[in-house]
Amino acid sequence: MERIFSALAESNRIRIVQLLKEKPLTVGEVAENLQLRQPQASKHLKVLHDAGIVEVIPQANRRFYRLRPEPFKELDVWFDSFRSIWEGRLDRLDDYLHDLQAEESNED
Amino acid sequence: MERIFSALAESNRIRIVQLLKEKPLTVGEVAENLQLRQPQASKHLKVLHDAGIVEVIPQANRRFYRLRPEPFKELDVWFDSFRSIWEGRLDRLDDYLHDLQAEESNED
DNA sequence: TATTAATATTCTCTTTACGGAATATTCCTT
């Protein structure tokens, strides 16, 4: 989980991921689309690859990068466990604080 | 989006978020639960706060930290745009490559 | 096999992030 977040903790890499959402692209295409120099594109793609976010499909001279579904599935599962937070907050802080005060007055 | 990912790109902060999923906690409680020193807990909570992931509820001497739903909603929306990738891949690379070759042979 | 296109890697420099320790701040309580 940390590895995935770390890989996405950079604006260029977020842009790459969004770009690859459309279709697989070569390094050169990524670089051109995002106005990056080729070595930077390669480096960012390497980070994404190490994190398992993209995979490589060598095709002749070029290397196509494509999004892998697994990390997204993983994030989806992780996220699911937070759904209750924004779909009707369960933790009702005021109630919680009220309970807390009750506890404290019991300690006297 | 980058700000959210950056805030979560650290294992202790992921643990904090998971912990706060249960209920709001004070700095001290977070520190104790995760075996962190108080200053580190404060610092990590500050990063999460700056990213809008948590909010503070001052209560007397203490400060309760609570997850905010907004960033999760935001991530959920962002994520939705990737659903097609793992729910029946649409980009079918082999077809894509096939089309590509077709294009190239047209260039002759 | 020499050349070339496409991509990857290395090196250097600068910036940022983290932990630890010490200290400052805030706010309640007496």
Add this chain to the structure above:
DNA sequence: AAGGAATATTCCGTAAAGAGAATATTAATA
């Protein structure tokens, strides 16, 4: 007002990340 508990901030040292430029590698092709 003084003391104390809870929390925040600062300072320091170190490690990691990022960009740029140069170079190395790979694979197709003449």
